[in-house]
Amino acid sequence: MYEWMKNVRQVEPYVPGEQPKDSSVIKLNTNENPYPPSPKVINRKLELEKLRVYSDPEASKLVSALADYHGLDKSQVFVGVGSDDVLAMSFMTFFNSDRPILFPDITYSFYDVWAELLRIPYEKKALDESFSIVPEDYFGENGGIVFPNPNAPTCIYMPLDGVRKILDNNRDVVVIVDEAYIDYAGESALSLIDEYDNLLVVRTFSKSRSMAGLRIGYAMGDSELISALNNVKFSFNSYTMNYLQIELGVCSVEDDGYFREMIDKVKNTREWFCKELVRLGFSFPESATNFVFAAHDRVPAKDLFEAAKNEKIYLRYFNKPRIDNYLRITIGTDEEMKKLVEFFEKYILTY
């Protein structure tokens, strides 16, 4: 035991899904998009000599492109290094009360990690029996609220009247809606930001925009919220967004046709795959995301997870109360999902 150790911040880090080194793996464990980024992104001629200088600390081009795309003012958009960075900055900026922040018991498992890291008190609110968020549970006194919509890993979308109920009963704290998967779901809470100055909507380029590796996330909300976020960001690291993120991010935003086409492709595969899952004896909530959260009526999820891994098909399994018999399965290409179905057929039959 070294003397300095007593001053070390003790944290239990978030464990991301495995990124296999073997490229023959069918990777359905981290909700990436199976299709490449827009051809505009891929064919963008880069001037890498520009890496010599610091990037634009305000990432103005990207902020403007996103503001135009969503019909907002530039002062209503904040960009960061993936939505993880945007969410972590938001926790630091907005959750400074002695009262606990609230989030669901089954949700994105980074929320408790940030709360612990930043020493923010928190309380988890149980999802109901069908894994839905109960808006009324969020009506009491609190220091802020965060939840994904659709929720992860449950893949359930809460219609906007539920989001509105939470906002109506929480006018004095910041409410963060993490919309990582909204492009596969229903209406976004973005339509509410003019009405609620305490609503922050967070998005990512990692899922529907096929750019998880580039790391771009953003937040939208009242300009006072965005200004507070920028003050914290500029107290931490001015140059979060580099030249590649800014240029390629803009190219992606400019190619809306490709973006919508890829979303439809994933949704079509999801529809086919869900029918196959029913046939195989799985049950699952209706998916509003690019993944399915499924349990088999006879074969334990852990066994399916391990057996699939042996066959080089990676799924996600959470050994946690209430969800330890579920598999989170990312929607891949038609071919990948057919291989998974073939594997399930064989394995389940002989189990």
Ligand code: PMP
């Ligand atoms: N929110 C949710 C609900 C997620 O599932 C993820 C992906 N792990 C993120 C945020 C973070 O995504 P990224 O940092 O790649 O934008």
